[in-house]
Amino acid sequence: MSISALDEQAALIVIDLQVGTVANPTAHPAGEVVARARELLAAFRRRRLLVVLANVDGTPAGRTEYSEGARDFPPEWKQLLPELDQQPDDVTLTRRTWSAFAGTGLAVLLTEGGVTQVVLAGMATSFGVESTARDAYDLGFNVVLALDAITDPNPHAHDNSATRVFPALGQTGPVSEIITLLGER
Structure with missing residues (x-):
């Protein structure tokens, strides 16, 4: 489905584009995802719309199949990418x-x-992206997912979220479509 409209008061949330996450293998080239995110960041900033840069610095305390509780990530791992060009008005x-x-x-x-x-x-x-989308939807926000500015370590998990989960939570489309809609507002 394409994106039908952008609200007057839309915000961009960029999730976990940080040193540690982009160093891992991904379903799509991380550099391309970062480049598309930069395009969105520039478009939202030009229109003085809210930009949120979210990073993760560890895990919660729960036991999982992967770990036995809370973990701290190394300081360098959680640094936001310099390519995001963090601005003073951005919320981190x-x-x-x-x-x-x-x-x-x-x-x-x-x-x-x-x-x-x-x-x-x-x-x-x-x-991070799917969890944030689920919460945004549950909280009553209209949700848009920039599919060419999102990736996952697992191609099958990415495809499942993009084709089965995201359409139930919001609208999906490429960055170019979002930027065009921003210009039409």
Whole structure:
């Protein structure tokens, strides 16, 4: 499905484009995902719309098949990519959860700012991006997923999220379509 419209008060949330995540193998070239995210960042900043840069610095305390509790990531691992050209007006969120909403106050910040729609980009499709999209949808935000600015370590997980989960949570399309819609507002 293509994107039908962008709300007047849309925000861009870029998830986990940081040193540690882009160093891992991904389903799509990380450099291309970062380049598309940069295009979105520039377009949102030109229109003075809210930009949120979310990174992750560890894991929560729960036991999983992968670990026995909370982990801290090395300081260099969690650094946002310089290519994102972080600006003073950008909101930065550091978390230990999959979703950019969990425990960060993001929902309040967006609601108080009058934001009604979020555009999502980043990594990993089936973890941080999908979790954030699910929470945004559940909180009543209109959700847009920039499919060519998202990737995952697992191609099958990416495809499942992009083709089965995301259409139930919002609208999907390429960065070029989002930028065109921003220009039409």
